[in-house]
Amino acid sequence: MRLKGRNAVNSYQYISIFLALFIVTFFVSFIIGRYPIDIISLLRIFLSRLFPMSKTWNCTIEAIIFQIRLPRILGAALVGASLSISGAVYQGMFKNPLVSPDILGASAGAAFGASLAIYLSLNTIGIQLSAFIFGVVGVMMVYLISLRINEDPLISLVIIGILVGSIFTSFTSLIKYLADTKDKLPSITFWLMGSLSSIKLRDIKAIFLPIAMGIGPLYALRWKLNILSLGEDEAKTMGLDTGKIRAIVIICSTLLTATSVSISGVIGWIGLVIPNLSRILVGPDYRILLPVSILLGGSYLLLVDNIARSIITVEIPLGILTSLIGAPFFVFLLLNRGS
Amino acid sequence: MLEVKGLTCGYDRKMVLKDVNFTVNPGDMVYILGANGSGKSTLIKSIVGLLRPYDGSISINGRPIDGWSWRERAKVISYIPQTFNAAFQYRCKDIVLMGRTPYLDFMSSPSKEDKEIAEQAMKTLDILHLRDRIYSQLSGGERQLVKIAQALVQESKIIVMDEPTNNLDFGNRMIMLKHLRKCTDFGIAIIMATHFLEHAFLYATKALLVKRGKVREVDRPDSRPKRR
Structure with missing residues (x-):
């Protein structure tokens, strides 16, 4: 059945469907929140930025839309897209659908790097850089250990990731232990749980370039990712310079993970859930999988963030919600692997 | 076309074969025969470049391929491993299309012409009906044919196969050999490891x-006329 449906719809149509989903989610997210904003005034306010229009709304609404909701919504979309594209390419590179930035130790490494930078009172760029360096260290450790283990590569990679992740988590705990309890400890702790609530427009400006630098090359290499996912020997004998592609994949996807972690903390599971869900929907071909993962990842985190800020009066940290959805999904994948 | 001279090869710390010499000409069907563990796969991996030889040379049309990039190699030699499992559920047409990779620029995807070449290769091997099937769900024989189509699409002059008939029943082995035979008619040389001696008598040159x-290199006995 699924195959038939897949033939009937071509890749462009798929991408348009997910693009439409993303755009709808994006705009609906502006309406959701404690302060009610109706869709008509939302549209009028947006259009007023493009065309001159008489002002029929009050300034509070405009301030909420542009100062509070816009940065947060852009943040959710960018972080969701980044985490899911990096999950998608890690899975191809490691030939393993069970890995993701958080399982591979990239997130834990980046979280340690960022905590360290916060502890040392570095600025935004310092936090991003430190998160990136330790993220790459984390992934490289997992990759190099995995090359030496030949048994059940699917599961052993997950275990190595957990080991490396726990090393970084210990270091992060050490930093929390050493941090000033009045000021730095709460900020590190709250940030580690994953939240988009404190995002400002200037944070978005700071992450935009690294995210574009991460997504661009991966998107251009999307066909080569198919070849890489066949395995080392096959890819080489099909003419792929695997060393070069692997280096680009590790650098770009870790840059995406680290950038996300540096502004929103550790939001787990997206990099696992979204690429796999996309693969179930549109198949494994990266030419379609990559754009669909980006759009679906953005929509997904927007949706989760909408729930986080509206379901109860206090805001729920995002990491909690994504784990509650992600962990059962991982069990589902384990039970269905091979079929 | 392919010339191996004084090749000594093996794994990191273990030498397996010493002083190997042979030549392969266009349209040849070369069988590598030997017991399990005798070094057939080692020889194959050295030919395709996955193992770095200790000593000796491998040249194609007189040019040693030692320093060639993977991309240059892939245009001349394609390799079909003993077992090939795609971790993800690719469709056959995409697996075949992947053979075009050495002809693509670093950041580009296959074009319409590439797709036509892939389609043509599937037609040649009578597997066009498999194009939308999922590769990992095919039978062993069908998978081998898809991999051969991929090698054809790669437009290499030499196809190297490691135990391609191992998991196939008699009927499928014959179908595969028939198609390989067709490839040699295009001037492609096939090198394959096997322990099915009887096939060597059927088609080997x-x-x-x-x-x-x-x-040891053994030429086909002249008493047997080359089958057409």
Whole structure:
């Protein structure tokens, strides 16, 4: 059945469907929140930025839309897209659908790097850089250990990731232990749980370039990712310079993970859930999988963030919600692997 | 076309074969025969470049391929491993299309012409009906044919196969051999490892006997006319 449906719809149509989903989610997210904003005034306010229009709304609404909701919504979309594209390419590179930035130790490494930078009172760029360096260290450790283990590569990679992740988590705990309890400890702790609530427009400006630098090359290499996912020997004998592609994949996807972690903390599971869900929907071909993962990842985190800020009066940290959805999904994948 | 001279090869710390010499000409069907563990796969991996030889040279049309990039190699030699499992559920047409990779620029995807070449290769091997099937769900024989189509699409002059008939029943082995035979008619040379001796008598133009670290080149007996 699924195959038939897949033939009937071509890749462009798929991408348009997910693009439409993303755009709808994006705009609906502006309406959701404690302060009610109706869709008509939302549209009028947006259009007023493009065309001159008489002002029929009050300034509070405009301030909420542009100062509070816009940065947060852009943040959710960018972080969701980044985490899911990096999950998608890690899975191809490691030939393993069970890995993701958080399982591979990239997130834990980046979280340690960022905590360290916060502890040392570095600025935004310092936090991003430190998160990136330790993220790459984390992934490289997992990759190099995995090359030496030949048994059940699917599961052993997950275990190595957990080991490396726990090393970084210990270091992060050490930093929390050493941090000033009045000021730095709460900020590190709250940030580690994953939240988009404190995002400002200037944070978005700071992450935009690294995210574009991460997504661009991966998107251009999307066909080569198919070849890489066949395995080392096959890819080489099909003419792929695997060393070069692997280096680009590790650098770009870790840059995406680290950038996300540096502004929103550790939001787990997206990099696992979204690429796999996309693969179930549109198949494994990266030419379609990559754009669909980006759009679906953005929509997904927007949706989760909408729930986080509206379901109860206090805001729920995002990491909690994504784990509650992600962990059962991982069990589902384990039970269905091979079929 | 392919010339192997004084090749000594093996794994990191273990030398397996010593002083191997043979040549392969266009349209040849070369069988590598030998017991399990005799070094057939080692020889194959050295030919395709996955193992770096200790000593000796491998040249194609007189040019040693030692320093070639993977991309340059892939245009001349394609490799079909013993087992090939795609971790993800690719469709056959995409697996075949992947053979076009050495002809693509670093950041580009296959074009319409590439797709037509892939389609043509599937037609040649009578597997066009498999194009939308999922590769990992095919039978062993069908998978081998898809991999051969991929090698054709790669437009290499030499196809190297490691035990391609191992998991196939008699009927499928014959179908595969028939198609390989068709490839040699296009001037492609096939090199394959096997322990099915009887096939060597059917189609081989040359055999390499691997035993105790040595390889002996045996030409086809002249008494048997080349089958057409």
